[in-house]
Amino acid sequence: MTQTLLTHCSAATMAPGDTPYGWIADAAIALDSGRIAWVGPRADLPAEYDWPAEDLGGRMVTPALIDCHSHVVHGGNRAREFEMRQQGASYQEIAKAGGGIVSTVRATREAGEEALLASALTRVDAMIAEGVTTLEVKSGYGLTIEDELKMLRVATRLGELRDIRIHRSYLAAHAVPPDYKDRADAYIDEVCLPGLEAAHRAGLVDTVDGFCEGIAFSPDQIARVFDKARALGLPVRLHAEQMSDLGGAALAASYGALSADHLEYLSAEGIAAMKAAGTVAVILPGAFYTLNDPQKPPIEALRAAGVPMAVATDCNPGSSPLASPLLAMNMAATLFGMTPEEALTGVTRHAAQALGLADCGMIAPGLRADLAVWDAEHPAEFAYRIGFNPLHRRIFGGRA
Ligand code: DI6
Ligand code: FE
Numbered sequence: 001m002t003q004t005l006l007t008h009c010s011a012a013t014m015a016p017g018d019t020p021y022g023w024i025a026d027a028a029i030a031l032d033s034g035r036i037a038w039v040g041p042r043a044d045l046p047a048e049y050d051w052p053a054e055d056l057g058g059r060m061v062t063p064a065l066i067d068c069h070s071h072v073v074h075g076g077n078r079a080r081e082f083e084m085r086q087q088g089a090s091y092q093e094i095a096k097a098g099g100g101i102v103s104t105v106r107a108t109r110e111a112g113e114e115a116l117l118a119s120a121l122t123r124v125d126a127m128i129a130e131g132v133t134t135l136e137v138k139s140g141y142g143l144t145i146e147d148e149l150k151m152l153r154v155a156t157r158l159g160e161l162r163d164i165r166i167h168r169s170y171l172a173a174h175a176v177p178p179d180y181k182d183r184a185d186a187y188i189d190e191v192c193l194p195g196l197e198a199a200h201r202a203g204l205v206d207t208v209d210g211f212c213e214g215i216a217f218s219p220d221q222i223a224r225v226f227d228k229a230r231a232l233g234l235p236v237r238l239h240a241e242q243m244s245d246l247g248g249a250a251l252a253a254s255y256g257a258l259s260a261d262h263l264e265y266l267s268a269e270g271i272a273a274m275k276a277a278g279t280v281a282v283i284l285p286g287a288f289y290t291l292n293d294p295q296k297p298p299i300e301a302l303r304a305a306g307v308p309m310a311v312a313t314d315c316n317p318g319s320s321p322l323a324s325p326l327l328a329m330n331m332a333a334t335l336f337g338m339t340p341e342e343a344l345t346g347v348t349r350h351a352a353q354a355l356g357l358a359d360c361g362m363i364a365p366g367l368r369a370d371l372a373v374w375d376a377e378h379p380a381e382f383a384y385r386i387g388f389n390p391l392h393r394r395i396f397g398g399r400a
Pocket of ligand 2: 069
Protein backbone atom coordinates (compact mmCIF):
# COMPACT_ATOMS: atom_id res chain seq x y z
CA MET A 1 0.00 0.00 0.00
CA THR A 2 1.61 3.24 -1.05
CA GLN A 3 -0.01 6.44 0.04
CA THR A 4 1.34 9.77 -1.16
CA LEU A 5 0.14 13.32 -0.98
CA LEU A 6 1.17 15.63 -3.81
CA THR A 7 1.35 19.24 -2.62
CA HIS A 8 2.68 22.64 -3.62
CA CYS A 9 1.21 22.29 -7.11
CA SER A 10 -1.53 23.61 -9.32
CA ALA A 11 -3.83 21.14 -11.05
CA ALA A 12 -5.71 21.11 -14.34
CA THR A 13 -7.98 18.22 -13.37
CA MET A 14 -9.88 18.36 -16.70
CA ALA A 15 -13.03 17.41 -14.79
CA PRO A 16 -16.10 18.86 -16.54
CA GLY A 17 -17.81 21.76 -14.80
CA ASP A 18 -17.83 25.53 -14.60
CA THR A 19 -14.11 26.00 -13.98
CA PRO A 20 -12.03 26.01 -17.18
CA TYR A 21 -9.60 23.07 -17.21
CA GLY A 22 -11.03 21.99 -13.83
CA TRP A 23 -8.38 24.35 -12.50
CA ILE A 24 -7.17 24.33 -8.89
CA ALA A 25 -4.54 26.99 -8.16
CA ASP A 26 -3.20 25.48 -4.93
CA ALA A 27 -4.02 21.80 -5.05
CA ALA A 28 -3.47 18.66 -3.04
CA ILE A 29 -3.74 15.24 -4.67
CA ALA A 30 -3.83 12.10 -2.54
CA LEU A 31 -2.69 8.88 -4.23
CA ASP A 32 -3.45 5.48 -2.75
CA SER A 33 -2.22 2.21 -4.26
CA GLY A 34 -2.11 3.49 -7.81
CA ARG A 35 -5.41 5.35 -7.67
CA ILE A 36 -6.41 8.92 -6.96
CA ALA A 37 -7.99 9.03 -3.50
CA TRP A 38 -8.68 12.76 -3.21
CA VAL A 39 -8.12 15.97 -5.17
CA GLY A 40 -9.05 19.53 -4.31
CA PRO A 41 -7.82 22.83 -2.94
CA ARG A 42 -5.12 22.19 -0.35
CA ALA A 43 -7.04 24.28 2.16
CA ASP A 44 -9.94 21.78 1.98
CA LEU A 45 -7.84 18.65 2.47
CA PRO A 46 -9.49 16.37 5.05
CA ALA A 47 -7.24 15.52 8.00
CA GLU A 48 -7.28 11.79 7.18
CA TYR A 49 -5.00 12.38 4.14
CA ASP A 50 -2.09 13.25 6.36
CA TRP A 51 0.13 11.03 4.20
CA PRO A 52 3.83 11.33 3.31
CA ALA A 53 3.90 14.49 1.24
CA GLU A 54 5.76 15.18 -1.92
CA ASP A 55 6.46 18.84 -2.66
CA LEU A 56 6.10 19.50 -6.40
CA GLY A 57 7.80 22.87 -6.18
CA GLY A 58 4.89 24.85 -7.55
CA ARG A 59 4.60 22.81 -10.76
CA MET A 60 1.39 21.99 -12.61
CA VAL A 61 -0.24 18.56 -12.60
CA THR A 62 -2.55 17.31 -15.35
CA PRO A 63 -3.93 13.90 -16.19
CA ALA A 64 -1.24 12.02 -18.10
CA LEU A 65 -1.69 12.32 -21.85
CA ILE A 66 -3.52 9.73 -23.93
CA ASP A 67 -2.75 9.27 -27.62
CA CYS A 68 -5.94 7.61 -28.83
CA HIS A 69 -5.00 7.06 -32.52
CA SER A 70 -1.60 5.78 -33.62
CA HIS A 71 0.07 3.38 -36.00
CA VAL A 72 3.42 3.29 -34.14
CA VAL A 73 4.05 -0.35 -35.10
CA HIS A 74 5.24 -0.39 -38.72
CA GLY A 75 8.26 -1.32 -40.80
CA GLY A 76 10.43 1.23 -42.61
CA ASN A 77 9.53 4.82 -43.33
CA ARG A 78 8.27 6.81 -46.30
CA ALA A 79 10.62 9.76 -46.45
CA ARG A 80 11.13 9.06 -50.17
CA GLU A 81 7.38 9.45 -50.81
CA PHE A 82 7.40 12.66 -48.89
CA GLU A 83 10.04 13.82 -51.32
CA MET A 84 7.81 12.80 -54.25
CA ARG A 85 4.86 14.67 -52.79
CA GLN A 86 7.01 17.75 -52.41
CA GLN A 87 7.71 17.42 -56.12
CA GLY A 88 4.00 17.39 -56.93
CA ALA A 89 2.71 13.78 -56.73
CA SER A 90 -0.47 13.36 -54.66
CA TYR A 91 -0.98 10.88 -51.81
CA GLN A 92 -3.66 9.10 -53.86
CA GLU A 93 -1.44 8.92 -56.97
CA ILE A 94 1.41 7.42 -54.96
CA ALA A 95 -1.01 4.90 -53.41
CA LYS A 96 -2.34 3.88 -56.85
CA ALA A 97 1.23 3.40 -58.14
CA GLY A 98 1.93 0.75 -55.50
CA GLY A 99 3.44 3.11 -52.97
CA GLY A 100 1.65 4.51 -49.99
CA ILE A 101 0.27 2.16 -47.38
CA VAL A 102 1.24 -0.84 -49.52
CA SER A 103 4.94 0.01 -49.35
CA THR A 104 4.74 0.04 -45.55
CA VAL A 105 2.92 -3.30 -45.76
CA ARG A 106 5.90 -4.73 -47.63
CA ALA A 107 8.35 -3.42 -45.03
CA THR A 108 6.18 -4.61 -42.15
CA ARG A 109 5.82 -8.12 -43.58
CA GLU A 110 9.57 -8.36 -44.10
CA ALA A 111 10.45 -7.11 -40.63
CA GLY A 112 10.95 -9.65 -37.87
CA GLU A 113 9.03 -9.22 -34.66
CA GLU A 114 12.11 -7.96 -32.80
CA ALA A 115 12.90 -5.34 -35.45
CA LEU A 116 9.30 -4.13 -35.49
CA LEU A 117 9.36 -3.91 -31.72
CA ALA A 118 12.65 -1.99 -31.63
CA SER A 119 11.47 0.59 -34.16
CA ALA A 120 8.10 1.05 -32.44
CA LEU A 121 9.83 1.53 -29.08
CA THR A 122 11.66 4.60 -30.39
CA ARG A 123 8.30 6.24 -31.10
CA VAL A 124 6.74 5.02 -27.86
CA ASP A 125 9.67 6.47 -25.91
CA ALA A 126 9.14 9.83 -27.62
CA MET A 127 5.52 9.77 -26.44
CA ILE A 128 6.43 8.71 -22.90
CA ALA A 129 8.84 11.65 -22.80
CA GLU A 130 5.83 13.92 -23.39
CA GLY A 131 3.78 12.46 -20.55
CA VAL A 132 1.77 9.79 -22.39
CA THR A 133 0.65 6.83 -20.24
CA THR A 134 -2.04 5.37 -22.53
CA LEU A 135 -1.42 4.75 -26.21
CA GLU A 136 -3.69 3.23 -28.81
CA VAL A 137 -1.87 1.14 -31.42
CA LYS A 138 -3.38 -0.22 -34.63
CA SER A 139 -2.55 -3.15 -36.81
CA GLY A 140 -3.19 -2.65 -40.53
CA TYR A 141 0.20 -2.93 -42.20
CA GLY A 142 0.31 -6.73 -42.17
CA LEU A 143 -2.82 -7.51 -44.22
CA THR A 144 -2.35 -11.26 -43.91
CA ILE A 145 -3.75 -13.06 -40.91
CA GLU A 146 -0.29 -13.93 -39.61
CA ASP A 147 1.16 -10.45 -40.18
CA GLU A 148 -1.79 -8.72 -38.53
CA LEU A 149 -1.35 -11.02 -35.52
CA LYS A 150 2.36 -10.23 -35.53
CA MET A 151 1.65 -6.50 -35.34
CA LEU A 152 -0.79 -6.99 -32.47
CA ARG A 153 1.72 -9.15 -30.56
CA VAL A 154 4.32 -6.41 -30.97
CA ALA A 155 1.79 -3.83 -29.74
CA THR A 156 1.11 -5.99 -26.69
CA ARG A 157 4.82 -6.28 -25.92
CA LEU A 158 5.22 -2.49 -25.97
CA GLY A 159 3.10 -2.41 -22.83
CA GLU A 160 5.15 -5.17 -21.23
CA LEU A 161 8.47 -3.45 -21.88
CA ARG A 162 7.45 0.07 -20.91
CA ASP A 163 5.32 1.72 -18.21
CA ILE A 164 2.49 2.47 -20.61
CA ARG A 165 -0.99 1.11 -21.23
CA ILE A 166 -1.46 -0.11 -24.79
CA HIS A 167 -4.92 -0.27 -26.34
CA ARG A 168 -4.94 -2.43 -29.48
CA SER A 169 -7.12 -1.87 -32.53
CA TYR A 170 -7.52 -4.47 -35.27
CA LEU A 171 -7.26 -2.57 -38.57
CA ALA A 172 -6.96 -5.23 -41.26
CA ALA A 173 -9.51 -3.17 -43.24
CA HIS A 174 -6.85 -0.51 -43.80
CA ALA A 175 -5.82 -1.16 -47.41
CA VAL A 176 -6.40 -3.77 -50.09
CA PRO A 177 -3.08 -5.65 -50.36
CA PRO A 178 -1.57 -6.13 -53.85
CA ASP A 179 -2.35 -9.87 -53.79
CA TYR A 180 -6.07 -8.94 -53.58
CA LYS A 181 -6.01 -6.06 -56.07
CA ASP A 182 -9.59 -5.36 -57.30
CA ARG A 183 -10.85 -8.14 -55.00
CA ALA A 184 -11.55 -6.17 -51.85
CA ASP A 185 -14.59 -8.28 -50.99
CA ALA A 186 -12.56 -11.47 -51.17
CA TYR A 187 -9.92 -9.85 -48.94
CA ILE A 188 -12.61 -9.04 -46.35
CA ASP A 189 -13.91 -12.63 -46.46
CA GLU A 190 -10.61 -14.48 -46.60
CA VAL A 191 -8.32 -12.33 -44.45
CA CYS A 192 -10.03 -9.55 -42.56
CA LEU A 193 -12.89 -11.49 -40.96
CA PRO A 194 -11.10 -14.76 -40.13
CA GLY A 195 -8.09 -12.70 -38.97
CA LEU A 196 -10.34 -10.82 -36.58
CA GLU A 197 -11.65 -14.06 -35.15
CA ALA A 198 -8.11 -15.39 -34.72
CA ALA A 199 -6.80 -12.19 -33.15
CA HIS A 200 -9.75 -12.02 -30.79
CA ARG A 201 -9.29 -15.67 -29.80
CA ALA A 202 -5.64 -14.91 -29.04
CA GLY A 203 -6.72 -12.03 -26.78
CA LEU A 204 -4.99 -9.44 -28.94
CA VAL A 205 -7.85 -7.05 -29.78
CA ASP A 206 -9.49 -4.28 -27.76
CA THR A 207 -11.26 -2.44 -30.59
CA VAL A 208 -11.97 -2.93 -34.31
CA ASP A 209 -11.11 -0.14 -36.76
CA GLY A 210 -11.39 0.36 -40.53
CA PHE A 211 -10.54 2.84 -43.29
CA CYS A 212 -13.66 3.89 -45.19
CA GLU A 213 -12.41 5.68 -48.29
CA GLY A 214 -12.24 5.47 -52.08
CA ILE A 215 -8.65 4.18 -51.87
CA ALA A 216 -9.59 1.67 -49.15
CA PHE A 217 -12.98 0.10 -48.27
CA SER A 218 -16.61 0.96 -49.04
CA PRO A 219 -19.26 1.48 -46.36
CA ASP A 220 -20.75 -1.94 -47.24
CA GLN A 221 -17.41 -3.64 -46.74
CA ILE A 222 -16.82 -1.82 -43.45
CA ALA A 223 -20.32 -2.83 -42.32
CA ARG A 224 -19.38 -6.48 -42.76
CA VAL A 225 -16.32 -5.99 -40.56
CA PHE A 226 -18.41 -4.19 -37.97
CA ASP A 227 -21.01 -6.97 -38.00
CA LYS A 228 -18.26 -9.43 -37.11
CA ALA A 229 -16.98 -7.09 -34.37
CA ARG A 230 -20.48 -6.87 -32.96
CA ALA A 231 -20.84 -10.66 -33.00
CA LEU A 232 -17.59 -10.91 -31.03
CA GLY A 233 -18.66 -8.18 -28.59
CA LEU A 234 -15.89 -5.79 -29.64
CA PRO A 235 -16.36 -2.01 -29.89
CA VAL A 236 -15.68 -0.29 -33.21
CA ARG A 237 -14.25 2.98 -34.52
CA LEU A 238 -13.55 4.22 -38.03
CA HIS A 239 -11.22 6.31 -40.21
CA ALA A 240 -13.99 8.29 -41.88
CA GLU A 241 -14.39 11.25 -44.22
CA GLN A 242 -10.64 11.88 -44.45
CA MET A 243 -10.54 12.53 -48.21
CA SER A 244 -14.18 12.35 -49.25
CA ASP A 245 -17.64 11.96 -47.74
CA LEU A 246 -18.77 8.33 -47.99
CA GLY A 247 -21.02 8.59 -44.95
CA GLY A 248 -18.54 6.64 -42.85
CA ALA A 249 -19.14 8.59 -39.65
CA ALA A 250 -22.88 7.94 -39.78
CA LEU A 251 -22.21 4.27 -40.51
CA ALA A 252 -19.87 4.07 -37.54
CA ALA A 253 -22.39 5.86 -35.34
CA SER A 254 -25.07 3.35 -36.36
CA TYR A 255 -22.83 0.68 -34.79
CA GLY A 256 -22.43 2.78 -31.63
CA ALA A 257 -18.79 3.47 -32.53
CA LEU A 258 -16.51 4.84 -29.83
CA SER A 259 -15.07 7.29 -32.34
CA ALA A 260 -14.92 8.43 -35.94
CA ASP A 261 -11.51 9.80 -36.88
CA HIS A 262 -10.12 12.40 -39.35
CA LEU A 263 -13.50 13.85 -40.50
CA GLU A 264 -12.28 16.61 -42.84
CA TYR A 265 -15.25 15.95 -45.17
CA LEU A 266 -17.82 15.23 -42.44
CA SER A 267 -21.39 16.30 -43.29
CA ALA A 268 -24.07 17.79 -41.07
CA GLU A 269 -25.84 14.40 -41.14
CA GLY A 270 -22.64 12.76 -39.96
CA ILE A 271 -22.34 15.21 -37.08
CA ALA A 272 -25.95 14.61 -36.02
CA ALA A 273 -25.48 10.84 -36.13
CA MET A 274 -22.30 11.07 -34.04
CA LYS A 275 -24.00 13.28 -31.48
CA ALA A 276 -26.94 10.90 -31.16
CA ALA A 277 -24.66 7.88 -30.73
CA GLY A 278 -22.16 9.51 -28.38
CA THR A 279 -19.37 8.92 -30.88
CA VAL A 280 -16.20 10.95 -30.23
CA ALA A 281 -14.67 12.98 -33.10
CA VAL A 282 -10.94 12.25 -33.19
CA ILE A 283 -9.16 15.21 -34.79
CA LEU A 284 -5.84 14.36 -36.47
CA PRO A 285 -4.08 17.57 -37.50
CA GLY A 286 -0.81 15.77 -38.29
CA ALA A 287 -2.35 14.05 -41.32
CA PHE A 288 -4.07 17.25 -42.48
CA TYR A 289 -0.75 19.09 -42.17
CA THR A 290 1.36 16.42 -43.85
CA LEU A 291 -1.02 15.91 -46.78
CA ASN A 292 -1.63 19.62 -47.22
CA ASP A 293 -5.33 18.87 -47.14
CA PRO A 294 -7.43 21.69 -48.64
CA GLN A 295 -10.34 21.04 -46.25
CA LYS A 296 -10.44 21.36 -42.48
CA PRO A 297 -12.69 19.26 -40.24
CA PRO A 298 -15.88 21.12 -39.23
CA ILE A 299 -14.70 22.05 -35.73
CA GLU A 300 -17.24 24.81 -35.21
CA ALA A 301 -20.16 22.59 -36.17
CA LEU A 302 -18.88 19.74 -33.97
CA ARG A 303 -18.52 22.20 -31.08
CA ALA A 304 -21.99 23.63 -31.67
CA ALA A 305 -23.48 20.14 -31.74
CA GLY A 306 -21.69 19.16 -28.53
CA VAL A 307 -19.77 16.26 -30.07
CA PRO A 308 -16.75 15.50 -27.85
CA MET A 309 -13.48 16.10 -29.70
CA ALA A 310 -10.28 14.18 -29.07
CA VAL A 311 -6.89 15.04 -30.57
CA ALA A 312 -4.29 12.42 -31.53
CA THR A 313 -1.06 12.04 -33.47
CA ASP A 314 -2.15 9.40 -36.05
CA CYS A 315 1.59 8.54 -35.82
CA ASN A 316 2.19 6.63 -39.08
CA PRO A 317 4.91 6.56 -41.73
CA GLY A 318 2.78 7.92 -44.57
CA SER A 319 0.31 10.63 -43.75
CA SER A 320 1.41 11.67 -40.26
CA PRO A 321 5.00 10.99 -39.20
CA LEU A 322 4.23 12.75 -35.93
CA ALA A 323 5.15 11.24 -32.56
CA SER A 324 4.34 14.35 -30.52
CA PRO A 325 0.93 14.77 -28.89
CA LEU A 326 2.09 18.21 -27.72
CA LEU A 327 2.63 19.30 -31.31
CA ALA A 328 -0.72 17.73 -32.26
CA MET A 329 -2.33 19.99 -29.64
CA ASN A 330 -0.61 23.04 -31.09
CA MET A 331 -1.70 22.10 -34.60
CA ALA A 332 -5.30 21.46 -33.50
CA ALA A 333 -5.37 24.97 -32.09
CA THR A 334 -3.41 26.82 -34.76
CA LEU A 335 -4.68 25.02 -37.87
CA PHE A 336 -8.24 24.17 -36.80
CA GLY A 337 -9.12 26.86 -34.28
CA MET A 338 -9.63 24.52 -31.36
CA THR A 339 -9.19 26.33 -28.05
CA PRO A 340 -6.23 25.39 -25.84
CA GLU A 341 -8.73 23.89 -23.41
CA GLU A 342 -10.33 21.79 -26.16
CA ALA A 343 -6.87 20.63 -27.23
CA LEU A 344 -5.91 19.54 -23.70
CA THR A 345 -9.31 17.91 -23.19
CA GLY A 346 -8.68 16.17 -26.51
CA VAL A 347 -5.58 14.38 -25.25
CA THR A 348 -7.04 13.61 -21.82
CA ARG A 349 -10.73 13.21 -21.02
CA HIS A 350 -12.06 12.93 -24.55
CA ALA A 351 -9.20 10.66 -25.61
CA ALA A 352 -10.15 8.29 -22.79
CA GLN A 353 -13.75 8.38 -24.03
CA ALA A 354 -12.61 7.59 -27.58
CA LEU A 355 -11.01 4.42 -26.19
CA GLY A 356 -13.97 3.52 -24.00
CA LEU A 357 -11.82 3.93 -20.87
CA ALA A 358 -13.59 5.25 -17.78
CA ASP A 359 -10.60 5.04 -15.43
CA CYS A 360 -8.31 7.74 -16.82
CA GLY A 361 -8.29 11.13 -18.56
CA MET A 362 -9.08 13.25 -15.50
CA ILE A 363 -7.73 13.86 -12.03
CA ALA A 364 -10.66 12.57 -10.01
CA PRO A 365 -11.15 10.21 -7.06
CA GLY A 366 -11.17 6.54 -8.04
CA LEU A 367 -9.34 7.02 -11.32
CA ARG A 368 -5.88 5.66 -12.06
CA ALA A 369 -3.02 7.77 -10.75
CA ASP A 370 -1.74 8.46 -14.28
CA LEU A 371 -0.48 12.00 -14.01
CA ALA A 372 1.92 14.39 -15.69
CA VAL A 373 3.87 17.02 -13.78
CA TRP A 374 4.91 20.01 -15.86
CA ASP A 375 7.15 23.02 -15.61
CA ALA A 376 4.25 25.21 -16.63
CA GLU A 377 2.07 27.88 -15.07
CA HIS A 378 -0.99 28.01 -17.28
CA PRO A 379 -2.61 25.05 -19.09
CA ALA A 380 -2.87 27.06 -22.32
CA GLU A 381 0.92 26.71 -22.56
CA PHE A 382 0.66 23.21 -24.06
CA ALA A 383 -1.21 24.29 -27.19
CA TYR A 384 0.62 27.61 -27.35
CA ARG A 385 4.20 26.39 -27.59
CA ILE A 386 5.63 24.81 -30.75
CA GLY A 387 8.14 22.01 -30.37
CA PHE A 388 8.75 22.54 -26.68
CA ASN A 389 8.30 19.89 -24.02
CA PRO A 390 7.74 21.18 -20.48
CA LEU A 391 7.32 17.71 -18.89
CA HIS A 392 8.98 17.42 -15.49
CA ARG A 393 7.90 13.86 -14.84
CA ARG A 394 5.22 11.29 -15.39
CA ILE A 395 3.40 9.24 -12.77
CA PHE A 396 2.12 5.89 -14.06
CA GLY A 397 -0.29 3.98 -11.85
CA GLY A 398 0.97 5.96 -8.87
CA ARG A 399 4.59 5.16 -9.63
CA ALA A 400 7.13 7.82 -10.55
N1 DI6 B 1 -5.52 7.16 -42.76
C1 DI6 B 1 -4.34 7.69 -42.58
O1 DI6 B 1 -4.09 8.87 -42.52
C2 DI6 B 1 -3.38 6.63 -42.42
N2 DI6 B 1 -4.18 5.48 -42.47
C3 DI6 B 1 -5.40 5.84 -42.69
O2 DI6 B 1 -6.28 5.03 -42.76
C4 DI6 B 1 -2.36 6.60 -43.51
C5 DI6 B 1 -1.50 5.42 -43.39
C6 DI6 B 1 -0.36 5.43 -44.36
O3 DI6 B 1 -0.31 6.23 -45.29
O4 DI6 B 1 0.52 4.58 -44.16
FE1 FE C 1 -4.89 6.50 -38.83
